Amino acid sequence: MSSTRVLLLGVLLDGPLHGYEVRRRLELMGTQHWANVAYGSIYHGLAKMADEGLLERVEEGKGGKTVYGITEIGRAEFARHLMSHWWEIKPIVDPFQVALTFMDRLSQADLTSAMEARAAQLRFSISMTERAIGGKRAFGAPRHIDECLRLNILQLQAQLTWVEEAMEKVRNGELP
Amino acid sequence: MSSTRVLLLGVLLDGPLHGYEVRRRLELMGTQHWANVAYGSIYHGLAKMADEGLLERVEEGKGGKTVYGITEIGRAEFARHLMSHWWEIKPIVDPFQVALTFMDRLSQADLTSAMEARAAQLRFSISMTERAIGGKRAFGAPRHIDECLRLNILQLQAQLTWVEEAMEKVRNGELP
DNA sequence: AATTTTTTATTCAAGTTTGAATACCGTGTC
DNA sequence: GACACGGTATTCAAACTTGAATAAAAAATT
Numbered sequence: 001m002s003s004t005r006v007l008l009l010g011v012l013l014d015g016p017l018h019g020y021e022v023r024r025r026l027e028l029m030g031t032q033h034w035a036n037v038a039y040g041s042i043y044h045g046l047a048k049m050a051d052e053g054l055l056e057r058v059e060e061g062k063g064g065k066t067v068y069g070i071t072e073i074g075r076a077e078f079a080r081h082l083m084s085h086w087w088e089i090k091p092i093v094d095p096f097q098v099a100l101t102f103m104d105r106l107s108q109a110d111l112t113s114a115m116e117a118r119a120a121q122l123r124f125s126i127s128m129t130e131r132a133i134g135g136k137r138a139f140g141a142p143r144h145i146d147e148c149l150r151l152n153i154l155q156l157q158a159q160l161t162w163v164e165e166a167m168e169k170v171r172n173g174e175l176p
Numbered sequence: 177m178s179s180t181r182v183l184l185l186g187v188l189l190d191g192p193l194h195g196y197e198v199r200r201r202l203e204l205m206g207t208q209h210w211a212n213v214a215y216g217s218i219y220h221g222l223a224k225m226a227d228e229g230l231l232e233r234v235e236e237g238k239g240g241k242t243v244y245g246i247t248e249i250g251r252a253e254f255a256r257h258l259m260s261h262w263w264e265i266k267p268i269v270d271p272f273q274v275a276l277t278f279m280d281r282l283s284q285a286d287l288t289s290a291m292e293a294r295a296a297q298l299r300f301s302i303s304m305t306e307r308a309i310g311g312k313r314a315f316g317a318p319r320h321i322d323e324c325l326r327l328n329i330l331q332l333q334a335q336l337t338w339v340e341e342a343m344e345k346v347r348n349g350e351l352p
Numbered sequence: 353a354a355t356t357t358t359t360t361a362t363t364c365a366a367g368t369t370t371g372a373a374t375a376c377c378g379t380g381t382c
Numbered sequence: 383g384a385c386a387c388g389g390t391a392t393t394c395a396a397a398c399t400t401g402a403a404t405a406a407a408a409a410a411t412t
Contacts, residue, residue: 002368003269003271003274004368004369006274007274007277010274010277010278010281013281018391018392019391019392020390020391020392021391023391029277031273031277032267033267034267034268034269034270034273035269035270035271035273035274036267036269036369036370037369038369038370038371039370039371039372039391039392039393040368040369040370040371040392040393040394041368041369041370042392043391043392043393044367044368044369045368048367048368064375064376064377064391064392064393065376065390065391065392066392078281079281082274082275082278082281082282083286083290085271085272085274085275086275086282086290086291086293086294087290087293087294087297089272089294089297089298089301090271090272091208091209091210091212091271092210092268092269092270092271092272092328092331093179093210093211093212093268093269093270094210094211094268094269094327094331095179095211095261095266095267095268096261096265096266096268096327097207097210097211097324097327097328098179098182098183098186098211098258098261099258099261099262100320100323100324100327101183101186101205101207101320101321101324102186102258103320103323104318104320105186105189105254105255105258106258106262110259114259114262114263115262117262117263118262118263118265121263121265122265125265142280142352143351143352144276144279144280144351144352145277147276147279147338147342147351148273148276148277150338150341151270151272151273151276151334151335151338152268152273154334154335154337154338155268155270155331155334155335157334158327158330158331158333158334159327159330159331161330162323162326162327162330165326166323175319175320175323176318176319176320178398180398180399194361194362195361195362196360196361196362197361199361212399212400213399214399214400214401215361215362215363215400215401215402216362216363216364216398216399216400216401217398217399217400218362219361219362219363220397220398220399221398224397224398240361240362240363240405240406240407241360241361241362241406242362353412354411354412355410355411355412356409356410356411356412357408357409357410357411358407358408358409358410359406359407359408359409360405360406360407360408361404361405361406361407362403362404362405362406363402363403363404363405364400364401364402364403364404365400365402365403366399366400367398367399367400368397368398368399368400369396369397369398369399370394370395370396370397370398371394372393372394372395373392373393373394373395374391374392374393374394375390375391375392375393376389376390376391376392377388377389377390377391378387378388378389378390379386379387379388379389380385380386380387380388381384381385381386381387382383382384382385382386
């Protein structure tokens with residue numbers, strides 16, 4: 001089951017919502033930073049899972065709005081997949097790995113400046129993310145949502161560590 | 177442009193290959209660890225980009241095999257996107273973020289054991305990945321491919337750091 | 353040499369994703 | 383009350399992804 005479906009189920013645990021509300025909840029959770037869930041995927045997913053019995057259509061047609069609620073089957077399914085997301089390590093999909101895989105296709109000059117720029121941007125992103133911690137509390141996000149930001153910071157720092165070490169190796173002729 | 181397309185172009189830089197060879201190259205690069213590229217996506221992507229002029233069909237029909245080579249347009253396109261992957265920070269898609277987002281839906285007992293199991297698995301994955309460094313050299317992978325493994329290790333360590341700190345917070349009642 | 357098994361090589365129907373475009377509602381202005 | 387605008391709310395055609403199934407070739411076995 002995709003992350004999108006798990007997220008949709010999870011968002012509905014506390015009560016029925018229509019598509020746009022779901023969308024706003026996902027934004028509040030900051031999912032755009034670590035899971036690409038496009039607008040159309042939300043509606044498709046909601047409709048699909050309603051057809052499958054994981055969700056039910058609570059209200060329909062009010063101005064074109066459909067309100068979905070989660071069923072008991074849906075709750076059980078969510079719980080199963082939440083455990084799976086905790087207990088099984090799934091690959092982290094990182095576009096930066098594409099970049100580094102082809103680092104040998106850049107000239108030394110281009111590689112060096114790309115790495116420097118990358119490091120600078122990472123430092124900036126890290127500091128911006130640190131500032132964002134706590135900010136969503138004002139909009140009703142529970143305190144543990146900040147933990148997503150913390151993990152994000154750690155990941156950016158991991159990448160920064162890699163870039164800094166790789167820059168050193170490039171200077172020493174050990175890379176690429 | 178998706179990571180899949182960039183990877184396909186990149187793999188063809190050194191000369192024409194057919195689909196399965198592309199597939200084997202991607203495996204050698206370890207893309208299954210950080211970019212989901214399903215078998216069908218390879219063929220679809222190759223055919224699509226050939227239709228678009230980024231690739232050309234060098235040989236066709238030899239036992240059903242189609243050999244693709246990269247065009248000059250394709251080379252330019254690849255270079256553009258490689259730079260973009262270096263210069264622009266794109267979101268890291270991490271399924272574990274789904275898990276932690278709903279940590280408040282687990283009982284204290286379930287959360288604690290999930291975290292402990294997670295930490296154990298992460299330590300194991302880290303040590304296995306450390307052992308894998310250098311291993312692909314025997315199969316012709318260039319030395320910088322090990323850097324993907326290094327970044328992967330750093331990311332796993334980042335996640336381990338988060339888990340360990342979160343466990344402490346759960347014990348202190350600061351989370352979820 | 354014939355047959356079987358394994359490896360190479362690709363297809364394909366179904367499912368999911370995408371985000372600009374479209375539609376609707378509520379509010380503010382005249 | 384009519385109209386314009388901004389925000390809410392969803393659609394949809396196109397594109398991409400998926401991996402089991404299928405097909406062909408090569409290797410192994412009889």
